Amino acid sequence: QAAKELLELSWTKILSQFNLQSRTQAPPTKFAPPTYLTDVKLSSATEALLSKGPKFAPDLPVSKVDHLAAIHQVAAVMPEQERQEFLGAATRSVCYHPAPRPKASVNIRSAVAEIREKNLKLLQADKTGGFVVIDDEMYKMKAKAAVEKNFIAIKKRPSGSLRSKLKELCVELNLPKMKNLVTAPANQYLQAFFAAKTHKPDVPLRTIVSERGCWQKHLATFLQKHLSEVHPLQPYRIKNSQELINALEPVHTGAPNLDFFSLDIEDMYYNLDIPILLESVEEAITEHGICSFQNSSGVPLSGFLELLQLYLKSTMIEHEGKIWIQKSGVCIGSCLAPILSEIYLSYVDRTIQVKLKNTSPECTVVRYVDDYLIIHPVASKVEVIVASFESAGGKLKFKKEEPSSEGLQFLDLRLKKTNEGVCWAFSQRSEKPVLPFESAHSKTVKIGIIKTLITSAKTKSCQHSATDSIKSQTRRLMSSGYPVERLVSVFHQLINPKATTKTPFSRRIASIPYIHNASHRIRSIASRYDTKVVFSSRFKLASMCNMINRQEAKPACEKKHAKPFRACCTEKVYSIPLKCGAEYIGQTGRCINDRLREHENEATSRTDNPIHPIAVHANDCIGCAPDFEGTKTKGGHRNRHGREIIESFLIQNAENNVSSASVTLSRRELEFIRPEIEKYRNSP
Template sequence: MEDNATPHRARLTNQFLEQEGISRMLWPEPDGAFVGTFKVPGRQEYQANNKKGHVVNLSKYKLNAAQTSVLTKGLNYAISPSKIPAEEFVLATELACKHLPLADGIQLRAKIANTLKSSKVPEQNVTKEERKAIKDLKKAEDIIILPADKGKSTVLLDKVEYEEKVNTMLGDKKTYEELPADPTAKYKRKLVSALSKLKNEGKITETKYKQLYPTAENVPRLYCTPKIHKPNTPLRPIVDYTATIGYSTSRWLADILGGLVGNTQHHVKNSKQLAEDLAKVVIEEEDILNSHDVVSLFTNTPIDQVLEIVKNRLEKESLLREYNRDTGFKITSEDVVHLLEFILTTTYFTFKGKIYRQLFGTAMGSPVSPIAANIFMEALEQQAIATAPLDCRPKLWLRYVDEILEVIQRDSVQQLTDHINQVDKSGSIKFTFEQESQGQLPFLDTLIVKKDDGTVKLLVYRKPTHTDQYLNYQSHHPLHQKLGVIRTLYNRKNTIVTEDEDKVEEEKKIQEALQTCGYPKWSFGKVKDQMESVKPKKSAKKTDDSTRSRGMVVLPYVKGVTERVSRVMKKYNVSTAMKPHNTLRRELVHPKDKRDPNNLTQAVYKIPCLNCDLSYIGETGRKFGTRLDEHRKEVKKVNSTVTTRAGRKESLTTVNKSAITDHVVDKNHVIGWGTLRSLARNKNDLHAG
């Protein structure tokens, strides 16, 4: 709901206002009741041994014991909050109330408030020294902390070296060019024109148009992850497209075009399907296992070929007709290709204040990029297989995106490699290969092992960069998420590993790795019992208004508090999900250019009063800076007209646009414009409905 909607009169109380939407609410600040005593459990000790390369320090910065201890926990380690994040619970409650009847909303607010006031902060899971270590690492301006490209290691690089490598990459004139000015406004006009045309021609609905309309105007941001498994630690470029003009359209195109992928006999969806396909394979004595891998698929995908392939397939296949039938839309293949061309040819981003455009290929980070690359690879492989000379044609060809598994005659690998490297007429797509070694070949997360009879068995494959670092059990995550780590690894064992004795060994490895991460022995038995007692899902029953779900909200996780809040919301048929309140990644990993907070859209924000403990919590779908200016102007206008007692008395009966203006008029208080802050960066942070 837009936050300058129908004006009304807000009545302030010590708890909550009657429901008129989140932007009308003023909630009391948390008082002393939210503050509890806490201690660091005595079990915590520094674990600075950095097992299995959890921390890879490639910088000149010397880590002390506490800093190493912190980083060894992993970047997904959630830090216990030192106070209850009441504002986030308030925000989630308001989002839930939008989907409730008025009376239910009032009750829910009261119950949540009582729950929060009786809550205590949880025990702390970092020591005093580790908290200081986090602060010191945040202040270290000469280093940059990043997740490794593979393996979950935490990597420290000298910032100067990192930026030099990125600038060297951006200096490739065939792939990138620096732009003299920000093209966002121009690109936005072009996209809005295309979307408006679809709406005006009745090809999409008004609702879909509003969903796709680019309210955000942020420039995409480049960052890179270090490939520590390769010489000289090259970087993998990734572009953050969230909250940018083309993000929603890119997601929509990915939804539409996703149906074009995975319909060939050579496509591998996941490791489970791979295991099923390989169960039928018998390898002859003259054959070997071999794999091919595309070099930098995303940045080398030829866009013109992608557009041509998509257009031809949409015209020949029934996908688009079925999509229009299901949605009521009337979009054509030309419409889809036009939007796809816009998204794929307007790849631009900022790095260190400069703006660049990608001249070739797709960008890793855009939702539609993996789909576009996959569509191209399907067409390429069909041509490669059909035109391969008979003496080097593989007996088995299975592909997962840019990785191909083959069973082929031992002496034909180089001939096949030469052939497939000539198929792409643009010359940008090149393959490397890896042959089996001692009858074994890794592919995806499996290790394929040839047996004496020509059949194969499968094991779980761990790359040389694998660290056995999983979510630390002391991380401030909900218990069900920690047990989910065990369940995921057990499911992988059951899905991939083909022989019973190997399953026993794999289970031992899982337990050893997780016990190193702090998981107690009872947790493994609990998960096994849960998995064995899983019952088949029953068909959904028809629900009436009293049991129908009224949306979903995301709650910050605070042990002992979030569970109680979740139970309260469940009584009102509001579903909940839990997310960590704060993690080491959020504290320490900041490789992207900072965004101007005034350009935030879909923002939820808080403006405090300087004279009392009340705060205004609002949301806007437009630019945060624009909405803030409206607040200021309205308050300034009211203050300039209310100069006498009679004038102020008259103003109390005037209907203003927001509760913040009502509060200024009613109490004659001063608003803390300089201390306002954003509570959620966009609607993706919190969900409702």
């Protein structure tokens, strides 16, 4: 108790003495440049941009349409009786207080163009954060080696036999919704991308798959949903560092004759034995209760296992024009990989537990994902302990790590052996820097980062290490550009917390892109109408990797239209000219040819009482007909609400329009966006 009181006093003293004199000691904000695996260097401007890291969100210009789109996006989740009142209040606030212009211009396109012109590729570092710049030839060589490590090339490109088999199985198991979902996606194979292992010699690449846009995603989601309800007995698993601290408390003092080391499973996902994995899943479901599992999933156990086996056979990727099938295990990037590995390791843990009871009963073992921490008496034979793990793991390979002079890193704690026992201090697991303060994230996110790091340093460190841990996290924050005034303000909040009432839970939640000076106003107004607003980043530098590394531009449309009216494009506001001089203005997020085909079918259908505006107009205007081939785009927006706003503006300002607007804009909104949209009115 005395030690804890001393810790509280030291914590208060450290933070209270952290005043403005620290400003003179603050190091200048300078970020490490990207890692170069090539002799070609980038310009200073591009290098400075990449040095801020993949999670950095640059402060990009925001259009006035974006402002109104955010308001309408929040209004869409509100009931009709509250929507108009919210729209009026939020529109007044945003129109009178628009977002200021960015302080510094950031040209993403020029940086992407420079990297492409120099024939370079851009990757994210696997554990250390930051970017890796590599030339195209070395990228292909390392990517091929990474793929060949865990995949085998197929000589003959397989057909869609697996998908056909899945559809037959869906019919047999009475899963019509699943059948429709797996029929729709156009992609037959998973897509692979790579991360650079900068923490290893020669910087090899790690292969990660993406299920986005593939039929496997829907099958994996179904399997994941029902496997997440299965909770097998796991004797060693811990969920977080707090559970690790609970295990360390008994050996903190009064245990001088203890030692520890860790065992890491190498490439765990790819080394899972499939037959043993399927047996483990079946046993876990049996322990959970077959009847309850079958009732919740709607399929028998044998059918569920058949679906799982089919998914594991379908993890094929397309790379460099070839099809590769996985050798064994589960792909990194699969949404099923974490839960399948936990079920697999639950039975490995039980086997290890039995072996250690016979050979080293005094050992304390905990596991977090694929890392084991073993605390044992000094007199124990380490080789016997390691042998117990290796014999129980089957094909799994374990890598041993001994404590260094700085201790042993496990989870987000740094463990050190002392004369009394084991001490621990909060320390980040990787070398990734803190999110730079100048990133275009909301102030709520940045304050949350400060509170999380400092609170973790206090609560996740023993009383012997808390002071040094707090100072270490403070230095990290200052090196990432966090101003001392902001740190002092948050520190005072932590020292003297104010009593706050818990905000009642709101069932209505809307997510909008963060816009400086506007998003917080929208959130404040929405809270009056029992609606919670959360923010997302509009753009992060990590997106540059895909922009640079993709071999060719993504086609605007993957369909082969039987009757294309014009060049394919998506997310556009369009105008269909009529023979009499009128026009039909509309918007679509799909390919414009799909929407024009639907217009043609509805406008030319012979009915006595047509409801399509073009057909209604044709009945009143003799000889008038639409010219679908002459359709022009009048603007575009990624967000549906943004397109509807542009559409509404054009309709309300059109001289002879036959369509109706999706939303009605007030005079204030029309004048707010007029200078921005006028340029679209006569664009080709």
